[in-house]
Amino acid sequence: MAGTDATRRDVGEDGFAVVLVDPQLGDNIGAAARAMLNCGLTDLRLVRPRDGWPNERARAFASGADRVIDGTRVFERTEDAVRGLRTVYASTARDRFMVKPVVTPRQAALDMRAAATAGHATGVLFGGERAGLTNDDVALADTILTVSLNPAFSSLNLGQAVLVVAYEWFQAASDASPRAISDPDYTPADKADLYRLFDHLEGALEDARFFKTEEQKPSMIRSLRTMLGRGGFTQQEVRTLHGVITALSGRRADGRERATNRPVPDSP
Amino acid sequence: MAGTDATRRDVGEDGFAVVLVDPQLGDNIGAAARAMLNCGLTDLRLVRPRDGWPNERARAFASGADRVIDGTRVFERTEDAVRGLRTVYASTARDRFMVKPVVTPRQAALDMRAAATAGHATGVLFGGERAGLTNDDVALADTILTVSLNPAFSSLNLGQAVLVVAYEWFQAASDASPRAISDPDYTPADKADLYRLFDHLEGALEDARFFKTEEQKPSMIRSLRTMLGRGGFTQQEVRTLHGVITALSGRRADGRERATNRPVPDSP
Numbered sequence: 001m002a003g004t005d006a007t008r009r010d011v012g013e014d015g016f017a018v019v020l021v022d023p024q025l026g027d028n029i030g031a032a033a034r035a036m037l038n039c040g041l042t043d044l045r046l047v048r049p050r051d052g053w054p055n056e057r058a059r060a061f062a063s064g065a066d067r068v069i070d071g072t073r074v075f076e077r078t079e080d081a082v083r084g085l086r087t088v089y090a091s092t093a094r095d096r097f098m099v100k101p102v103v104t105p106r107q108a109a110l111d112m113r114a115a116a117t118a119g120h121a122t123g124v125l126f127g128g129e130r131a132g133l134t135n136d137d138v139a140l141a142d143t144i145l146t147v148s149l150n151p152a153f154s155s156l157n158l159g160q161a162v163l164v165v166a167y168e169w170f171q172a173a174s175d176a177s178p179r180a181i182s183d184p185d186y187t188p189a190d191k192a193d194l195y196r197l198f199d200h201l202e203g204a205l206e207d208a209r210f211f212k213t214e215e216q217k218p219s220m221i222r223s224l225r226t227m228l229g230r231g232g233f234t235q236q237e238v239r240t241l242h243g244v245i246t247a248l249s250g251r252r253a254d255g256r257e258r259a260t261n262r263p264v265p266d267s268p
Numbered sequence: 269m270a271g272t273d274a275t276r277r278d279v280g281e282d283g284f285a286v287v288l289v290d291p292q293l294g295d296n297i298g299a300a301a302r303a304m305l306n307c308g309l310t311d312l313r314l315v316r317p318r319d320g321w322p323n324e325r326a327r328a329f330a331s332g333a334d335r336v337i338d339g340t341r342v343f344e345r346t347e348d349a350v351r352g353l354r355t356v357y358a359s360t361a362r363d364r365f366m367v368k369p370v371v372t373p374r375q376a377a378l379d380m381r382a383a384a385t386a387g388h389a390t391g392v393l394f395g396g397e398r399a400g401l402t403n404d405d406v407a408l409a410d411t412i413l414t415v416s417l418n419p420a421f422s423s424l425n426l427g428q429a430v431l432v433v434a435y436e437w438f439q440a441a442s443d444a445s446p447r448a449i450s451d452p453d454y455t456p457a458d459k460a461d462l463y464r465l466f467d468h469l470e471g472a473l474e475d476a477r478f479f480k481t482e483e484q485k486p487s488m489i490r491s492l493r494t495m496l497g498r499g500g501f502t503q504q505e506v507r508t509l510h511g512v513i514t515a516l517s518g519r520r521a522d523g524r525e526r527a528t529n530r531p532v533p534d535s536p
Contacts, residue, residue, distance in 0.1 A: 040418040097451045099502055150308040160431050210515035230499040237495045247478035248516035
């Protein structure tokens with residue numbers, strides 16, 4: 001794959017990160033690591049593993065995938081774990097009633113291969129054993145990934161879910177789909193930059209007392225992130241939108257007031 | 269599917285049997301049962317399970333796939349376990365130096381679906397955790413089934429191997445695609461409403477002197493419309509964004525100033 005050296009160091013040679021959010025059992029983390037290496041993947045990221053890290057059961061269940069276990073990184077927040085990724089999928093079996101695209105692992109694998117070829121790192125979020133991903137985590141993702149299974153019994157074990165996605169990634173090696181955007185240079189912004197844009201907007205809305213009550217604020221923020229996230233903004237577009245928010249609100253991304261919020265009508 | 273009553277009783281409604289030969293851990297038998305029911309399969313056959321049958325760990329690891337566990341049959345010899353099947357595959361990662369066709373799970377799934385439609389039951393043999401299938405077992409099969417995986421780390425856990433084969437079986441059904449948006453009620457906004465949103469934003473930006481020069485204004489507006497148009501906003505999302513623009517700029521969609529642009533800090 002292409003990409004700068006910095007990108008390579010950050011996401012590994014394969015350009016595809018597996019992110020487990022609130023995983024509970026080391027057994028399942030190990031099974032996920034084994035399934036990843038079975039399919040040539042090595043970039044494993046954990047958010048708040050219940051039993052801490054390192055975890056000896058995870059190493060045992062990885063059955064020799066030490067390379068994945070040794071390179072695993074741990075984060076406090078999902079937002080930090082997806083840093084450096086350009087497209088993020090949320091693996092979930094349930095309908096979330098969010099206006100986000102839904103793809104199968106097979107479709108996702110073709111898109112992820114195409115992204116990797118273009119030098120863009122991608123990742124998939126998997127929720128913990130008990131409850132899966134929260135709606136806030138799903139809202140961070142661009143696309144929902146759902147495995148088609150027996151509707152009467154569709155809940156996959158965590159290690160099995162990782163296997164299906166990694167397996168499709170490996171099988172897609174030979175045939176990457178054409179790109180879906182009519183600009184050969186199209187590159188979505190780094191998620192960290194996108195989240196700074198969300199912070200800027202939400203800070204400006206807070207100042208403007210947009211949120212009527214504290215209760216409705218989280219769901220309103222989730223809706224805004226979902227609708228703006230769908231656009232797949234480029235770095236340049238993110239900069240433009242910072243300019244839009246600053247122009248409209250007088251509040252800059254760093255939280256400071258702009259010198260003049262609103263032009264004085266009779267200025268020269 | 270078609271088939272005589274006798275065949276149906278023998279192999280279950282699905283026409284596809286999973287045969288585990290010399291399985292050791294109940295955990296893995298249970299994981300296999302769960303993966304089978306995830307993919308709509310129920311016909312599980314065991315040859316010489318090391319820890320006997322029934323096995324409480326198998327039931328626990330099946331996570332509710334009781335229907336599979338309760339229907340599981342146990343045999344002394346592989347020959348007896350494949351009785352009633354018309355085509356048998358042997359799942360193995362190693363070369364066996366036997367003159368037999370080798371297929372991937374994806375190819376096998378298509379063939380097994382076609383056989384099921386014609387009323388012919390099929391089955392896949394999986395070896396135990398320690399050594400896999402013996403050459404004698406492989407010799408009983410018509411075709412070798414091998415999963416393409418990382419050549420440096422290709423050994424799948426038993427439950428994972430069953431999942432890959434069952435998953436491909438399920439995906440080979442024609443209607444295994446989820447809906448394209450994770451909200452069954454998703455409807456994009458009327459374009460006329462979307463354009464009113466653009467007018468609102470551009471009017472507010474004009475007021476805020478966002479456009480530095482008249483020359484760059486058309487291309488800037490085009491960029492804004494392109495990036496916001498990509499999101500496919502719903503009617504409700506368009507309303508929310510009108511609220512965002514009004515809150516930030518103090519300018520309503522009809523061009524009038526809001527009563528108070530910025531909240532007065534000491535108001536009640």
